[in-house]
Amino acid sequence: MTSLYDEVAPTPPSNVPTRRITVSVNGEPRTLDVEPRLLLAHMLRQGLKLTGTHTGCDTTNCGACTVLFDGRPIKSCTMLAVQADGHEVETVEGLASASELHPIQEGFKQEHGLHCGFCTPGMMLAAKALLEKNNNPTEDEVRWALSGNLCRCTGYQNIVKSVLWAAEKMRAESN
């Protein structure tokens, strides 16, 4: 089946030059042969079947494809997979443990921070990057940190509440 996002095959034809890269994805080293033009978002989705990273606008606007790259949020539709060689990538699949949701995920559940859910993985990773730098953000700081992520359902109110909920829980847990 061909899907909308089946664009550059994660395993290119044999006559196309590839590079071997090793990327730590959610703490696990993964080795792939990729065409230089393969985007990180497509590597994650098609190559590694980690479809929690969504591609929305595909033009660096919406932030749905946000992942953490060496701990900082980046738009994975705007980075080449080859650039991740030797680096650490964290996706939404890396948030929860086997038994427990991450406090940010719990926050989105408690405060109804999503409707359709398409933007949610990017929102949560942008929020994680914020809370790692600042575990007690103001509402304004949350809005600022999420201003590169678009949501077309919620009007953002509950997303902001979700992140503030998570911040409080994470502060309580670290005490």
Place this chain on the structure above:
Amino acid sequence: MYPSRFGYESPKSVAEAVALLDQFGGEAKVLAGGQSLVPMLKLRFAAPEMLIDINNIDGLRYHRVDPDGSIHIGALCRHEDLEFSDVIAKSQPTIAAAAHLVADPIVRTRGTFVGSVCHADPQGDWAAAMIALDGRIVAQGPKGKREIAMKNFVSGPFQNALAFNELAVEAIIPAPKGVARGGYLKLERRVGDFATASVAVSLDMVGDTIARAGIALAGVGGHTIDATEAASVLVGKTLTAESIAAAATAVAAAADPRTDHRGSSDYKRHIVETFVSRILTGIANTSQKAA
């Protein structure tokens, strides 16, 4: 969307990167933050044979203030490095004011200052700031380094003065004569949109007197607009209601906006006038408080 096929090299030194640029004779593009280049590759506005990724070159991610007061920004200094920088907050108000208005917070973790200046987008923030600051770009080619003054660097929309085999390795902001004052304001429909209009102001002040005035505009013309000539009405003066109004009127006249979906030409010119006046009034008010 995905780019057309290209070769990829990730040199470990500036010399190696320059040699690759030289070898590919204009068919190579430099990849720094990639926040403009990768979308352009995906939209197929750019289709280079070779991409030279400079992210693996050590020693290019820095910004510092030298003892002489000049500021040096390396080719891999990300927007957010400047946004969260204590030295910039203390020493360079124009850069400090613009840093958190560039694109959006996620793009700022990756995009670079120097890359953005090289991209020379008529709506780009940093090219305007650099022109207002009378900055220079250090270009390294096969025969060594040269410095290009910002006013000669942006040669048109999305065009710069680099030769095909030169890499922009550093941006320099000269030391102010006196104290550096300034600001940056941008009107955008939402975070990350192209600017409807933006204004960069840089003043060097000796006491209450303006020793140098640089103003540049983005989003209100086919290229970044250097309004320094218009701003020269301020030189030798103090900031008063009259001098501020004269500068705002002169700078607004230097804008060359087009009517489009972001607003009419008159509206954008009005925004420029308002922003110049707001920034200068803000500087006048803080100077008064400090005195």
